[in-house]
Amino acid sequence: MSEHANSVSGGVEGAVVQAGSVHGNVYISQPAPIPVVPRQLSPPPAGFVGRDAEVARLDELLADGGVVVLKGPGGVGKTALALSWLARACKRFPDGQLHAELALPTGEPVAPEDVLGQFLRALGVPAPQVPAGLAERTALYRSVTTGKSLAVLLDDAVSAAQARVLLPVSGVTVVTTRRALLGLLATGAHVVPVGPLPAEPALTLLEARIGTERLAAEEEAARDLVGFCGGLPIALCVVAARAATRPRRPLIRLVAELADERARLDRLSAEGDLSVRSTLDGAYDDLPADLRRLYRALSLHPGDGFGPEVVAAMLAVGVDTAQDGLDALVDASLAEELEEGSYRLHDLVRVHAHGLALAQDSEDERAGLVHRIARWYVYATHRANRVVMPARAIISSEPEPAEFAWPRCLTQHSSALDWLEAHRTTLLALAKEALGRSWPRLALELADALQPLLKLHKHRADAFASNEIALRAAETAGEPALRDRMRKRLARAHLAQGRWQVAEEQAEELLRSARIRRDRRGEAGALKTLGLVAVHRGDLPGAVDALRATADILRSLGRRRGEGLALIELGEVLLALQRFEDARDAANRARRLLAALPDPYNEARANVVLGRAASGSGDDSAARPLLEKALTAFAAQDSDHERGRTHRLLAELARRDGDLEQARRHDELADALLATPPG
Numbered sequence: 001m002s003e004h005a006n007s008v009s010g011g012v013e014g015a016v017v018q019a020g021s022v023h024g025n026v027y028i029s030q031p032a033p034i035p036v037v038p039r040q041l042s043p044p045p046a047g048f049v050g051r052d053a054e055v056a057r058l059d060e061l062l063a064d065g066g067v068v069v070l071k072g073p074g075g076v077g078k079t080a081l082a083l084s085w086l087a088r089a090c091k092r093f094p095d096g097q098l099h100a101e102l103a104l105p106t107g108e109p110v111a112p113e114d115v116l117g118q119f120l121r122a123l124g125v126p127a128p129q130v131p132a133g134l135a136e137r138t139a140l141y142r143s144v145t146t147g148k149s150l151a152v153l154l155d156d157a158v159s160a161a162q163a164r165v166l167l168p169v170s171g172v173t174v175v176t177t178r179r180a181l182l183g184l185l186a187t188g189a190h191v192v193p194v195g196p197l198p199a200e201p202a203l204t205l206l207e208a209r210i211g212t213e214r215l216a217a218e219e220e221a222a223r224d225l226v227g228f229c230g231g232l233p234i235a236l237c238v239v240a241a242r243a244a245t246r247p248r249r250p251l252i253r254l255v256a257e258l259a260d261e262r263a264r265l266d267r268l269s270a271e272g273d274l275s276v277r278s279t280l281d282g283a284y285d286d287l288p289a290d291l292r293r294l295y296r297a298l299s300l301h302p303g304d305g306f307g308p309e310v311v312a313a314m315l316a317v318g319v320d321t322a323q324d325g326l327d328a329l330v331d332a333s334l335a336e337e338l339e340e341g342s343y344r345l346h347d348l349v350r351v352h353a354h355g356l357a358l359a360q361d362s363e364d365e366r367a368g369l370v371h372r373i374a375r376w377y378v379y380a381t382h383r384a385n386r387v388v389m390p391a392r393a394i395i396s397s398e399p400e401p402a403e404f405a406w407p408r409c410l411t412q413h414s415s416a417l418d419w420l421e422a423h424r425t426t427l428l429a430l431a432k433e434a435l436g437r438s439w440p441r442l443a444l445e446l447a448d449a450l451q452p453l454l455k456l457h458k459h460r461a462d463a464f465a466s467n468e469i470a471l472r473a474a475e476t477a478g479e480p481a482l483r484d485r486m487r488k489r490l491a492r493a494h495l496a497q498g499r500w501q502v503a504e505e506q507a508e509e510l511l512r513s514a515r516i517r518r519d520r521r522g523e524a525g526a527l528k529t530l531g532l533v534a535v536h537r538g539d540l541p542g543a544v545d546a547l548r549a550t551a552d553i554l555r556s557l558g559r560r561r562g563e564g565l566a567l568i569e570l571g572e573v574l575l576a577l578q579r580f581e582d583a584r585d586a587a588n589r590a591r592r593l594l595a596a597l598p599d600p601y602n603e604a605r606a607n608v609v610l611g612r613a614a615s616g617s618g619d620d621s622a623a624r625p626l627l628e629k630a631l632t633a634f635a636a637q638d639s640d641h642e643r644g645r646t647h648r649l650l651a652e653l654a655r656r657d658g659d660l661e662q663a664r665r666h667d668e669l670a671d672a673l674l675a676t677p678p679g
Contacts, residue, residue, distance in 0.1 A: 038096040038122040041153060044084040047208030050201025051081050054192055058085045058174075061190045067173045069157075069181055072194030073333040073346060074279035075234030078176035079155055081194060086151050086174065093171065095148040098122060100166065102157045107282045109158035112165045116141050119152075119166070138165045145169045160184040178283060178333035195336070196231025196346065199223070205233060209240030214251070221251035228258040228268075230347040235268045235276050242267075261351055268348070280352040283334055294325045295334060296361060299353035300369050302433060303426035304344035309405045313376040314369050319405045341407060342422075367437065374430045374442050376404055381427060381449035384416040388637075389452040391561050391597035395482070397441050417638050420453040428462060431469045435476070444473035444482065451489075456601065458641045464493040481519065484510055488525040492532065500536040507533060521562075524553040528566055535573060543573045551586075564593035565602060571609035575616060584613040601642075604633035608646060620653050627653070644673030 054070075058081075061068050070078040086097065100115045116137040120130050123144050131137050150171035157163040157175050160183030167173050175184065185191055197205065203226050207215045215222045229235035242254060257267050269275035287295060297314055298306065311322035326343050329335035335343050345353060357366060379400045385392065387410065409415035420427075427450050434443035447470035454463040471486040491506040507529035514522030531546030547570040554563040567590035574583035587609035594603040611626035627650050634642040651666035 036124070037094070038098055040099040040122065041083060041086055041097045041151070042099075044087045045080045047205055048080055048084045049204045049208070050197045051077070051084070051194075054081055054194060055085055055088075057192050061192070062089075062172050062174075065170060065172050067167060067175065067184070067189040069175045069177060069184060069189050069191045070194050071177055071180070071191050071333065073232075073349065074178055074283055075232045075276055076194050076196060077233035078194050079153075080233060082153050082155075082174045082176055086153060086172075089151070089172075093149050093151040095150050095171070096123070097151045097153070098168075099153045099155070101155045102162055102166075103155075107285060109162055112162050113137055115166055120144065134165070141165075142169050145171065157181060157184075180331035197233065197236075198231065199226055202226045202229065202231050202233075202236055205236050206240055209237070210243045210251075214243075214247075218251040221255050224255045225251060225258065228255070228264065228347075232276065232346075232348060234279065235348060238268050238270050238276070241270060262355070264351055265348070265355065276348060277352070280349065283332060284352070284356065287328075287332065287334075291325060291328055291332075292356075295329060295353050296357040297369050298329075298335070298345055299350050299357050300366060301373055301426075302429035303423070305338060305342045305422050305426065307341045307343065307407055309407055310373060310376045310380075313404050314372045316372070316403075370430075370433060370437070371439065371442070374434050374439070374446060375401070377423070377427055377430055378442065378445045378449060379404060380406060380410065381420065381423075381446070383410045384420050385449060385452050387411065387413050387416040388420065388456070389599070389601065391594070391599035391602075392452060393561075395445055395448045397445065413636065414638060417453065417456065420450075421457065424450065424453060424459065424462065428466060428469075431466060431473075435469055435473050438476075440473040440476035444470050444477065444486070447473065456637060456639045460493070460496050464490070464497060467493045480517070481522065484513060484519070484522045485525065488522075488529055491529050495529070495532055495536065498536075500533050503529060504533045520553055520557055521559065524550045524557075524559075524562065524566075527553070528569065531569065531573075535576075540573055540577050544570065544577070547573060560593045561597055561599060561602075564590040564599070564606070567593075568602065568605050568609060571606070571613070575609065575612050578616060580613045580616040583609060583616075587613060600633050601637045601639060604630040604637070604642070607633070608642075608649070612649065615649075615653060620656060624650070624653055640673045644670045647673065 058068060070082055072078050086093075090097070098119050100110070100118065102110050102115070104110060113134040116134070117130050120137065120141060121127055125140065125144065131140060145168035148168065148170055150168045152166065152168055152171065152173040154163050154166055154173065154175045157177040158179065160181045163175050163177075163181065163184055164187070175181070175189070181189075181191075196202075203215070203222060206222055206226060210222075225239050226236070229239060239254060239258075243249075243251060246253075254267075258264050265277040265280070269277045284292060284295060294311070294315065298311070301310070301314075308319050308323040308326055311317075311326060312319045315322065326335060326337075330337050330343070334349055335345055337343055378396075382394050382396060382400070383406055385394065407419065409419050427446055431443050431446035431450075434440075434446060447466040450462070450466045453459070454466065467486060467490040471483065471490050474483040474486045487506055487510055491503040491510070494500070494506070495503040507526050511523060511526035511530065514520075514526055527546045528550040531543045531550060534540070534543035534546060547566055551563050551566040551570060554566060567586045571583045571586040571590065574580075574586060587606045591603055591606035591610065594606060607626045607630040611623040611630065614620070614626060615623035627646055631643060631646045631650070634646060647666045647670035651663045651670060654660070654663035654666060
């Protein structure tokens with residue numbers, strides 16, 4: 001029997017079937033599949049910087065596996081952080097890495113069963129053996145991933161339910177999202193918030209893209225660019241790309257382009273995924289109608305730190321409704337909570353929201369919202385001032401609206417003063433806007449309401465700006481008495497900044513105007529200003545005459561607080577003249593007047609004059625308790641400048657007593673409190 005040999009020439013893939021004469025059985029077989037370990041993650045982006053705290057937190061939370069949700073606004077670099085961490089930890093995942101985008105470019109969620117199909121095939125399940133339904137695919141996925149060391153990155157998750165079925169049984173899962181995903185956290189996942197980059201890491205990222213030499217040559221412009229980008233890596237990457245394509249164009253040109261807020265988002269948007277506008281548009285489109293209205297309205301609030309009470313007043317809704325809306329925007333990564341009851345919009349988010357407000361809301365609607373914001377702040381500030389400086393008269397045109405609600409912090413001195421400080425720039429910005437919108441009385445009341453804070457914390461530049469606004473507002477409102485009061489304040493603001501000639505001219509004009517109108521209170525205010533000018537000129541006897549006349553007029557009018565303040569200034573001048581007994585008499589009367597109101601801050605100022613008078617007379621034992629009492633009061637009033645000055649006086653007393661250690665301690669405290677000059 002002859003033997004037959006079967007042979008195939010050429011290159012063949014797959015099974016081979018012999019045709020023709022066949023003897024015996026026929027066997028058809030496939031070659032064994034080559035096992036492929038999935039490595040689906042992209043390389044981490046170049047120039048990754050500034051996430052040390054987040055990386056350390058990932059190391060801690062994922063040391064033994066588990067699920068972490070990276071939550072933050074679009075474009076903040078959540079995926080870059082995930083890729084960087086996973087690349088660094090890649091040796092921990094020998095069984096592979098899986099990656100899925102869970103949102104379509106339109107913002108619609110990707111069906112989890114589709115992602116499961118991709119994952120199963122990547123893990124070696126033949127396509128015909130992948131079940132059709134979600135439940136069956138989920139069960140098989142769990143079976144396949146049990147005991148494996150896998151890393152799974154789920155990008156831009158839309159819901160907790162969508163992400164939950166994609167979690168492997170073992171290994172590590174990192175989920176990125178701008179949503180809350182509370183259902184995922186409730187089942188044991190940990191959240192790591194991802195916020196904008198601080199200024200220095202953002203500058204480092206820009207440097208990595210445009211080069212060290214270019215950044216060093218235009219560092220100031222580069223810092224301005226970083227500021228306009230608000231720490232968002234997506235915006236920084238667009239700016240870097242624009243700079244790289246124009247290597248001979250100075251960065252200051254880009255700064256000028258981004259300075260125009262109306263065009264900023266377009267300048268920070270490029271083709272494809274690098275679009276700040278499309279990122280924010282997608283987040284906005286996901287919101288229901290009431291949250292879209294809130295989002296647009298918040299862009300009209302001039303500054304950070306708004307709470308549910310002002311939002312309720314602005315939109316004429318209940319505080320609970322306002323709180324729910326703010327929380328929902330935080331969950332959507334369109335607002336951030338600074339601390340309990342205080343929120344802000346990221347700079348680029350605010351620009352986006354403001355553009356939508358201009359496009360979708362009428363001018364009357366926007367004006368109405370701003371007016372309600374300003375009115376709420378006027379009365380909130382009045383409440384704070386009644387706690388901080390209760391003896392000071394308040395300029396107000398109407399009773400407090402009954403429908404407004406207030407933060408709890410406005411009932412205690414320290415917290416009310418903290419609230420005023422936190423909202424100082426907001427109040428000043430609102431006063432400017434009210435004046436620009438032809439609401440002069442509202443502008444005047446806002447500027448006036450700032451005065452106690454500006455006096456206690458010595459914000460001299462803001463005092464000058466607020467007094468300028470108040471004067472223009474009083475002139476526009478056509479109220480001569482208020483106009484002259486504001487001119488008096490502005491003259492004193494000039495004096496505080498060393499422009500005593502201007503202050504003197506304005507005070508003399510005020511004095512003439514007050515005497516023509518027979519306005520005795522206005523005359524007293526002008527005389528007091530002229531007395532203070534005389535001090536700056538070195539004319540101390542002239543200052544005594546002017547300040548004594550001021551106190552006499554105010555006493556005749558029954559203006560006890562005004563008289564007390566004039567007597568304190570008189571006492572200061574008498575001390576400079578070494579007329580210690582006269583200074584003591586003036587300060588004693590001032591202290592009695594102010595204690596009866598009460599006015600603890602200015603009562604403490606009177607005690608300082610008394611202490612200095614006692615010390616000047618050689619009675620240090622009487623001076624020390626007076627100064628210590630004043631120091632305690634200034635601390636309670638949060639007046640660091642006056643505390644520092646009083647510590648300095650106590651240091652002098654200690655040196656005279658030979659207690660050098662005590663003197664050193666007082667001097668150190670004075671140095672610390674006076675380190676930042678009044679601004």
